[in-house]
Amino acid sequence: MKKMIVMLCASVAIAACTSNSNSGNTEDTVTAGEHAASARQSEVDTSINNTGTNRGSGSEPAGAYEKGAQLISSSDCLSCHKVDQKIVGPSYKEVAQKYEANEANVSYLAGKIIKGGSGVWGEIPMTPHPTLSEDDAKEMANYILSLK
Structure with missing residues (x-):
């Protein structure tokens, strides 16, 4: 039963990833995709600037982590993660507390984001994002990590 649940969750995660790459020519598809992107953007608080307690001497400029927040909001990450709530994977605040x-x-x-993985937060695998650059x-x- 456990394996069946893990496989179901993995299938949902894979379907969520591939649904963003499907390109249809119908207006409904574009509208739905735009709506999903808008919904994801509104779920990440991009106004959080240098809020981490362990982020150096505070010399980072205002908005130093805004690019990371924008990258997350425009990806499929919010299908499985939220800032302060566990969904399929841990919340971002849980990750910040752990590391x-x-x-x-x-x-x-960054390596986990690009290559994916499993075992650190449970049996459900994290979907890899191989097209994402290491810098992003x-x-x-x-x-x-600024969300502590």
Whole structure:
């Protein structure tokens, strides 16, 4: 039964990822996609600037993590994660509490974002994002770690 639930969740995650890449020529498809993107953007608080307690000396400029928040809001991440609520995967605040904000953890999390994985937060695998650049994944990880 557990394996069946894991497979179902993985299928939903994969379907969520591939639904953004399907291109249809109907107006309904475009409208639905635009609506989904708008909904995702409204779910990420891009006004959070340098809120992390372990983010260096505070010398980061205002909006230093805004790019990471924007990248998250324009991706499929919000299908499985929210800032302060567990959905399929952990909330971003849970991730920020688990990992100290340093370059090693930013690189580690960026790798997880790009390659996906499982086992750290349970059996349900995280969908990989192989087309995402390492720099963008690091921006996303920096934003997530700023949410302490």
